[in-house]
Amino acid sequence: MSITREQAHEILMKYMEGERYIQHSYAVECIMRGLAKRLDPERVEFWGIVGLLHDLDEEHCDWEHDLSVHGPTSVEILKKEGVEDQELFDAICSHNPKSGVKAKTKLQYAVLAADPMSGFCKAVAQIYPDKRIASVKAKSVRKRFTEARFAAGANREYMSMITHTGLTLDDLIDIALEEMNAISDQLGL
Numbered sequence: 001m002s003i004t005r006e007q008a009h010e011i012l013m014k015y016m017e018g019e020r021y022i023q024h025s026y027a028v029e030c031i032m033r034g035l036a037k038r039l040d041p042e043r044v045e046f047w048g049i050v051g052l053l054h055d056l057d058e059e060h061c062d063w064e065h066d067l068s069v070h071g072p073t074s075v076e077i078l079k080k081e082g083v084e085d086q087e088l089f090d091a092i093c094s095h096n097p098k099s100g101v102k103a104k105t106k107l108q109y110a111v112l113a114a115d116p117m118s119g120f121c122k123a124v125a126q127i128y129p130d131k132r133i134a135s136v137k138a139k140s141v142r143k144r145f146t147e148a149r150f151a152a153g154a155n156r157e158y159m160s161m162i163t164h165t166g167l168t169l170d171d172l173i174d175i176a177l178e179e180m181n182a183i184s185d186q187l188g189l
């Protein structure tokens, strides 16, 4: 069975407790929806679900010691919940290349790039006195992107992979800021 957004959200709430993780899931969901509007407009909801569930196993596997389990454990959880959707499973695993699944499709490159971009935009927002995403300009994101020491954990290489979808890094930045701003209350930004 594939799932609706409502079912995906129910599963997320059942397995994810940390507020920071939940906000991150919403952030990647909204960026994925924004990317889908440009890349796969018929399937905006599905792309969003991939974003929403990409870190489902965050609190259920020991990824700090073995990163390869991050992704496959989400698949196990989803199967246990009765979900059967190979495209969803592969996309979730591909957001973590260490899982052994390398991105090949636009959907997979999109989640690989959207994941670090959500955290990166949040990090840029933290610089501003009001810490609001609404204060962040695309130009500042681009400038910080070139500063390797700024938000060093946000993988520049993965964000740049967005070009494999036909969009540019600037497109990704614009879409991320617009979509995150639209749900800033949910993101605590």
Ligand SMILES: [Fe+2]
Pocket (backbone or CB within 6 Å): 024, 028, 054, 055, 115
């Ligand atoms: Fe993530």
